[in-house]
Amino acid sequence: MSSFDDPNAVARYAEGPVRQVPGFHGMQKMTELLLAEAVPTDGHVLVLGAGGGLELKAFADARLGWRFTxxxxxxxxxxxxxxxxxxxAPRAQLHEGYVDTAPEGPFxxxxxxxxxxxxxxDERLHTLRELRRRMKPGAPLVIAHHSFPLDDGGRARWLDRYAAFAAASxxxxKDTKNAAAAISARLPLLPPEQDEALLHEAGFERIEMFYAAFTFRGWVAYNPG
Structure with missing residues (x-):
């Protein structure tokens, strides 16, 4: 059973990002501000990976006219x-599934x-293409996740820094070291330049990095239009 299906783990989920993701609340605020540059005051935003609701609540609190899927x-x-x-909650429609079963929008x-x-x-490229297909021309996509240099000892060096931040938080x-080891062993990590290349390959334009925090990177990109 995935930790995301374990009710006890889910109940503790909100504790994790703040202690493990440097600048977590700032990253959410920057995401909302980047969206707001192009999303109208009555806009409809697709949130993929919405479980937990942390960004949904942050966006909904800040933008009273937005609706969410x-x-x-x-x-x-x-x-x-x-x-x-x-x-x-009435401003958000929640769908169980993956990008392929997400509503068509356009968002x-x-x-x-x-x-x-x-x-x-390959799965990221498919996901990015399916996201873009569901977006209006000119619509922004904001992504952020683990993405850091993996060569010349970068994997171990940056994961040590990730663990040090979590411990300081x-x-x-012991848990931070176990988490870093699990990330290294289980996640299909990519370096930032490959993440950017996938955004280009998926058809996005005006790709800009807006967030860099130890092992995490974030980008804003736009559907051509």
Whole structure:
């Protein structure tokens, strides 16, 4: 059973990103501001990997006219998203599944935060293409996930820094080392230049990095139009 399907792990989910992702709240705020440059005040935003509802709530709190479609493969995480949204929940439609089963839109903008690092390069390219297909011309996509140099000892060096940040944020040191080892062994990690190349290959333009924090990188890109 995936940790995202374990009710106990899901209940503790909200504790994790703040302690493990440097500048987590700032990254969410920057994502919302980047979306707002192009998404109208009554816009509809697709959030892929919406389980937990943390970014849904941050966006909904900040932009009172936006509507959301949240997609996630975990029913337990979507339950948590609904609970996290609370009274804001009517503004978000939640769908259990993957990008292939996401509504067609077209959407005024889209996000995929802390999700793509679970996918292989081929799966990422497919996901990015399916996201772009569901977006209006000129719509922005914001992504952020593990993406860091992997050569010349970069994998070990940057994962040590990831673990050090989590430990400094209150995560037990043993747990931080186990998490870093699991990321190295289980995630199909890619370096930033390959992530950018996939965005180009998927057909996006005006690709800009906006976020870099130890092992994490984030980009904004636009559907041509």
């Amino acid at each position: 949240g997609v996630d493969p975990s029913a337990e995480m979507l339950k948590l998203a609904a609970a996290t949204l609370g009274p804001l 005024d903008g889209a996000t995929c935060l802390l999700t793509l690092h679970f996918l292989t390069a 209150g995560v037990p040191e």
